[in-house]
Amino acid sequence: MALQNTRANNYPEWYQNVITAADMAELSPSPGCMVVKPWGYGIWERIQRLLDDKFKETGHENCYFPLFIPLSFFQKEADHVEGFAKEMAVVTHSRLTSVDGKLVPASPLEEPLIVRPTSEAIIAESFSxxxxxxxxxxxxxNQWANVVRWEMRPRIFLRTREFLWQEGHTAHATYDEAQAEAKQMLKVYVDFAQNCLAIPVIPGVKPEHEKFPGAVDTYTFEPMMQDGRALQAGTSHFLGQTFAKSANIKFQNKNGEWEYAYTTSWGVTTRLIGGMVMSHADDEGMVVPPVMAPYQVVIVPMLKDPAKVEAVMDYAEKVRSAIASQMAFGEKIRVKVDTRDKNSTDKYWEWARKGVPVIVEVGPRDMDGNNVMVRERLKLGTPEGKQVQSYDDFVATICDRLVAIQNTMFETAKKRLYDNLRTDIKTPQEMQEYFKNQNVWLGSDKPKVAFVRGKWSGDEETLEKMKEMKITIRCIPFDQSETEGICLISGKPATMDVIYARSY
Amino acid sequence: MALQNTRANNYPEWYQNVITAADMAELSPSPGCMVVKPWGYGIWERIQRLLDDKFKETGHENCYFPLFIPLSFFQKEADHVEGFAKEMAVVTHSRLTSVDGKLVPASPLEEPLIVRPTSEAIIAESFSxxxxxxxxxxxxxNQWANVVRWEMRPRIFLRTREFLWQEGHTAHATYDEAQAEAKQMLKVYVDFAQNCLAIPVIPGVKPEHEKFPGAVDTYTFEPMMQDGRALQAGTSHFLGQTFAKSANIKFQNKNGEWEYAYTTSWGVTTRLIGGMVMSHADDEGMVVPPVMAPYQVVIVPMLKDPAKVEAVMDYAEKVRSAIASQMAFGEKIRVKVDTRDKNSTDKYWEWARKGVPVIVEVGPRDMDGNNVMVRERLKLGTPEGKQVQSYDDFVATICDRLVAIQNTMFETAKKRLYDNLRTDIKTPQEMQEYFKNQNVWLGSDKPKVAFVRGKWSGDEETLEKMKEMKITIRCIPFDQSETEGICLISGKPATMDVIYARSY
Structure with missing residues (x-):
């Protein structure tokens, strides 16, 4: 029942196959935009719920700012940026009318409106x-919203013209407080990625040339996908007084003097779902970590014998309610009985391809023996992946089982990250040799390309060379070794440790 | 501390004053759009959470469809509608560029895109x-989303160019099942309006000329605002096979024959927040029903004496935790200690204007006597509105108090609805006389204008006359009397009961 493409034979196509097989999302008739279907949106709702709770615990409140930003708000930026050009959706008319039976835009706006690509400018105006x-x-x-960036090569969840995200924006009286906020929110993201998404990451700060325009510091967390690429998954920016000065965000301090505030912003997007696919999915389809699964357990009743339908349904419901009343990860276990009028084998595969952590089959024989057939998604295709367990044992151990699955998924991804994080590359020649190959699935027997941790001298000339090699500096990790070495690009002496990789 | 305008002297301005005083929302630099601030958005989050739970209980899942709809999707509709013209935001370009230092739209799209005013067309395409x-x-x-309609006279929460809403869309195999769904969702809305928003409503069906285009039946629930107007608060449509036929939503039935599906759609918007203001707010500001309040209880510590700050803060925290651990309306009580560095009287008024149901002041004297000063928003300005209560009594009775407040708010609004629902108007002459006045605050001593329940003959000519009188038929209530009478507009014999009113 494997997907049409495997990770080994065609990684990019495999990614699309997983999303289709799990019925998470599809391309829409609106070019470059996606329809997020219930399973994909259910995962997004889990992301929202878990992060939103953290945002509120750390003192943030939600707001909503307009979708449209007047063109003039971008003029300021254009004045500073040479050759300014932005791929953005521009609203120029406020009406449709019919001319000779054909619909055309009418009523041109006095000032065109931009569909927000991000809300810094309009939120800074409110702050002022x-x-x-x-x-x-x-x-x-913070706000949960849709944003639009006119991507030319759209890819579901990774790069679509419209996507969903949250953007946090804060203003503070002091440099230190704003810095602490930006770092705190990075920590929220790192904890969420590791503990909830089961995706290990390398936290750090972006080099100067990779920072958000106007940021003093851009903090980031870099996960490794199954093809050794990094995914830009989210960032937290300490903006210093940049936006406060351009939008005039000033306050009177305790002594009655006017000062500019210090601001931050931070966000993650539906791209995280793409990151989950590329971290956890396998050649059979999606695998969702239990903390993130809209359903952690799905019960499939086997209803072939019409005489036993009612009894089997009752038994399935008994299993469900015994599970639903229990807690895992501090929340009620999310469990569903699939009562649809479909073949049970098809149902099983549907849920397996969606990546439900535990699928339980209950048929007349299980019922009579007071047993259940337990299938763990993570062990699909192995003998342990399909085991008869007594009802009592299953109910008593389901919490531990979910926790164990979550841990295994994190440990597997962590092992992949550290097994493929090269720290033994010491010269520009070795670097060239290493990155001359294409990124492939790390489980294949082709030459692997993933992350390199090594020195960087920071010169201008290195940027051009990295562009030729199609690599970027993902981050300057917080844990610097402080040793002397040579830059893996320029060959010059350097002390700064960085992570080099290709990325999405 | 009354607002600048009262309901009696300037009802429309009073409405704006409440929203400003409660700090719920403001107009944005983006023309006709609003910034929803934390208190307003907090109420919207309550609406979302409570309705979303109901949607899921009744078997719905959330999705997300694109913001942009290709222009051609509207051509079909334009072919049917004479003089088709729609006030909608039209995206025509995908780029901004700088020409002689001035930003201009660039890269015209091959096909213009419409920012969704509703998603029937694009969702029907997916269903097919x-x-x-x-x-x-x-x-x-269902989806929770922003939509855009190019309103020419925007008004916060009631009519803004961009607003937030949910839109449910369903497809069924049979007429009966789809009808039952449309009616079920109306019931969800009615229960929510009455039990959560504390807004009594008259449920019914829209007359032919007020239906959603394409709907077979549009079900509605009509609340009365404090000026006697109705508010179009939300609708549930049974769409029959209209959209199934235009978008080709077909299925093979059990006999292998192809049939068109039956569809429904239903939605409510941020307009409900405007309805809460106009149902419950008073001349001092907003009043939020406990079920909907982001905070049901706010504790304001009195910190004038520096020597007692720590002890008073500890006492406030003790009160908070005794409240926070209790349940009301099936949820943990939402309580906050306002620790900000501000004058406590200012703080009290801030929360009172926001409409927090219960504000508790705790100062050194209260602490020493093991008491709290309890201020009920609903009783503001009355002797019972400010009472010292022992800590034990307060903690023991808070749940009952919140329930009592919720009930009082609903009963007050219900009394207003039925006191001002005229059923004694029997002739077109009396109708003319009644509606010759303007709508004013129903508490004032000017002639009142509100709802009339009476007969309607349904002729074409009545529509024109109602337009002259600036009234509409709000609904045909489900509880028909089946008696004979004469139409209050045409004077002709009629049996159908309808609700006549002016509306927002």
Whole structure:
């Protein structure tokens, strides 16, 4: 029942196959945009719920700012950026009308409107109105919204013209407080990636040339996909006084003097779902970590014998309610009985391809023996992946089982990250040799290309060379070795450790 | 501390004053759009959470469809509608570029895109792909999204160019099942309006000329605002096979024959927040029903004496945790200690204007006597509105108190609805007389204008007359009297009961 393409034979196509097989999302008739289907959106709802709770625990409140940003808001930026050009959706008319039976745009707007690619500019404008005194600080808000960037090569979850995200924006009285906020939110993301998404990451700071425009520091967390590429998964920016100065966000301090505030912003997107696919899915389809699964357990009743339908359904319901009343990871276990009028083998495969952690089959024989057939997604195709267990044992151990699956998924991904994080490359020649290959599935027997940790001298000339090699500096990890060495690009002496990789 | 305008002297301005005083939302630099601030968005999050739970309980799953709809999707509709013209935001370019230092739209799109005013057309297209067999039915989905309609006279929460909403869309194998779904979702809305928003409503069906285009039946629930107007608060449509036929949503039934599906759609918007303001707010500001309040209880510590700050803060925290561990309306009580560095009187008024149901002041004297000062928002300005209560009594009775407040708010609004629902108007002359006045606050001593329940003959000519009187038929209530009478517009014999009113 493997997918049409495997990770080994065609990694990019395999990615699309997983998303289709799991029925998570599809391309829409609206070019470059996606339809997120219930299973994909269910995972997004889990992301929202878990992160939102963390945002609120750390003192943030949600707001909503307009979809449209007047063109003039971008003029300021254009004044500073040479050759300014942005791929953005531009609204120029406010009406449709019919001319000779054909619909055409009518009523041109006085000022075109941009569909938000991000909301820094319009939120900074609000902050400048809201903030007058040190008593108004800090302002700590977040919004869950859709944003639009006119991608030319769209790819579901990774790069679509419209995507969903959250963007946090805060303003503070002091440099230190804003820095602490930006770092705190990076920590929230890192903990979430590792503990919930089961994706190990390398946290650090972006080099100067990779920072968000206007940021003093851009903090990032870099996961490794199954083909050795990094995924830009989310960032937290300490913006210093850059936006405060351009939008005039000023407050009177305790001494009555006017000062500019310090701001931060931070966000993650539906791209995280793409990251989950490329971290955990296998050649049979999606695999969702239990913390993130819309359903952690699905019960498939076997209903071939019409005389036993009612009894088997009752038994399935008994299993469900025994599971549903238990907690795992601090929440009620999410469990469903699939009562649809479909063949049970088809149902099983549907849920397996969606990556439900535990699928339980219950038929007349299981019922009579007071047993259940337990199938763990992670062990699909192995003898342990399909085991008869007594009802009592299953119910008593389901929490531990879910926790064990979550841990195994994280440990597997972590082992992959550290097995493929090269730290033994010491010269530009070795670097060239290593990155002359294409990224392939790390489980294949072709030459592997993944992350390299090594020195960087930081010169301008290295940027051009990295472009030729199609690699980037993913981050300057927080844990610097402080040793002397030579830059893996320029060959010059260097002390800074960085992570080199190709990325999505 | 009353608002600048009262309901009696300037009802429309009073509405804006409440929203500003409660800091719920404001107009944005993006023309006709709003910024929803934390308190307003907090209420929207409550709406989302409570309705979403109901949607899921009734078998629906969330999805997400694209913001942009290709222009050609509207051509079909334009072919049917004479003089078709729609106020909608049209995206015509995908780039901004700088020409002589000035930003201009660039890269015209081959086909313009419409920012969704509603998603029927694009969702029907997906349904036609997803549905092949009776086994695929029903499809029951919902999305939470922003939509855009180019309003010319925007008003916060009531009519803004961009607003937030949910839109449910379902497809079924039979007429009866789809009808039952449309009615079920109306019931979900009615229960939510009455039990959560504390807004009594009159449920019914829209007359032919007020139906959603393409709908067979549009079900509605009509609340009365404090000025006697109705608010179009939400609708549930039974769409029959209209959209199935235009988008080719077909399935093979059990006999292998192809049939068109039956569809429904239903939605409510951020307009509900405007409805809460106009149902419950008073001349001091907003009043939020406990079920909907982001915080049901706010504790304001009195910290004037520096020597007692720590002890008072500890006491406030003790009160908070005794409240936070209790349940009301099936959820943990939402309680906050306001620790901000502000004057406590200012803090009290801030929360009172936001409409927090219960505000508790705790100062050194309260602490020493093991008491709290309890202020009920609903009783603001009355002697019972400010009472010292022992800590033990307060903690023991808070749940009952919140329930009592919720009930009082609903009963007050219900009394207003039925006191102002005229059923004694029997002739077109009396109707003319009644509606010759403007709508004013129902608590004022000016002539009242509100709802009239009476007969309607349904002729074409009545529509024109109602337009002159600036009234509409809000609904044909489900509870028909089946008596004979005369139409209050045409004077002709009629049996159908309808609700006449002016509306938002």
């Amino acid at each position: 109105k809201w903030i007058k005194s040190y008593r108004d600080l800090p302002v700590m808000i | 792909k997803w549905i092949k067999s009776y086994r695929d039915l029903p499809v029951m989905i």
